[in-house]
Amino acid sequence: MPKYSAERKEAILRKVLPPLSRSVREVALEQDIHYQTIYAWMKEVREKGFTVPDKPTPPAQWSDAEKFSVVVETASFSEAELSQYCREKGLYVEQVHTWKAECMQGFKNSKTQQQEARKQAQADKKAIKQLKRELRQKEKALAETAALLVLPKKAQCALGRRRGALTPLSERKKLVGFIDEAYQQGARREMACLEVGISLRTYRRWTPAGRLQEDKRPTAIRPAPPNKLTEQEREQIIEVCNSPKYASLPPSQIVPALLDEGRYIASVSTYYRVLKQANQLHHRGRSRAPGKVNKPTTYTAENPNEVWSWDITYCASTVRGQYFYLYMIVDIYSRKIVGYEVHEQECGQKAAELLQRTCWREHTVKSLLVLHSDNGAPMKSVTMKAKMEELGVTPSYNRPRVSNDNPFSESTFRTLKYRPDWPSHGFKNLDEARSWVQTFVGWYNEEHKHSRIKFVTPSQRHQGLDGTILADRRKVLEAARTKRPQRWSGEIQNLDQVGAVTLNPEREVKEAA
Structure with missing residues (x-):
């Protein structure tokens, strides 16, 4: 073998x-x-x-x-x-x-398996209970949504009600019926009230003890205020205003004149109110009557290259009466100077050329960009408007005779002219002006830590690096507070990233309590 x-x-x-x-x-x-x-x-x-x-x-x-x-x-x-x-x-x-x-x-022995099976059964029972609870909540939410969807259609008469307006009894009955019907169908009474345009407090005031009552304000007996003018005082005010001596004077001058004579009847505002009630308060003279000032158009930038602001400022020369003109375009989101040039005159053609080069460099052609400016001649020139239409740029302008609708460009010009090396005696020639502005733009974009964007440079915010930089700063501060907590009486510095930037934001109106 x-x-x-x-x-x-x-x-x-x-x-x-x-x-x-x-x-x-x-x-x-x-x-x-x-x-x-x-x-x-x-x-x-x-x-x-x-x-x-x-x-x-x-x-x-x-x-x-x-x-x-x-x-x-x-x-x-x-x-x-x-x-x-x-x-x-x-x-x-x-x-x-x-x-x-x-x-x-x-x-594993049988006892261990039984224990694990018991634990698994308890976990399953708990999960089933949680799922049933969530199912009930979702069913309630679904029933509430179905009940609320039809309320706006039913209560169209109540939508847009003015705060404090009188509500007839018939309308109250209709609204309360809609709310009660939605409540019976599964909606919360508070949400139903919001859908018809009233608050839960108003609903309770309309239905004390479950019974609907009408508005008692028209029939309420109100005592006369102690400072109310008498009829004689009203007639005296009208008589004084129509006297030959004061017939051409406004109440703001009549009251001081009477005080000089040792007489006082009422305040200036009372004079105006009484004259208005007597239909004797109208605009007089050749001056234009004061009119309502329109609100500026509001634009919001949530990212770079969405809203730009531009303007032209004078740069004095050493020769009296001669100026150089700085054209500057600023991105309001990042505060970065995205375009600039210095010329010897203001011209719409040069502004249009600057805008075109800037749009090409920032890749914003046909990107729904908004360009804001004042109402100067170069800004509204036919050449500039045609170029904006060609590039797909939406124009935005200041309101007439309002100088603070373009704050981003104005603040940048202030920073420029208050630099320590700004030549207060003027520039010798155009080349010197251009060289100085170029140096300033490099410093402003790359080195200047802007206070309105949490002290990062405009270029860093323009590139989207501000969030990372602020997060790193927060880590340093938290480490320092952990090491020496007695030096911090409260929270560390707010280093949250600045969000969207709004051009001419609407003012918040505080509602009465």
């Missing part, structure tokens, strides 16, 4: 074992060995505890003993060794982990 070396045995077994898993008869014919000899070798290997499947079957179909053998064999392997072993055996690391978990589960 021939003898085979251990190296040859190992080489032949590698061919019939995973991952190659070749047929035993095929390998026997190839190596000129009887197939029974190879089966005997495989039996010896199996008896030593190594995983040797009887036939080339996939790992998912291995027996429990073979899987357990793999778990035991790989118990002490590191991650790298386990990965190598799995590749050699045609396995996945996840399969070995799964088999190991199954083995550990089998080691």
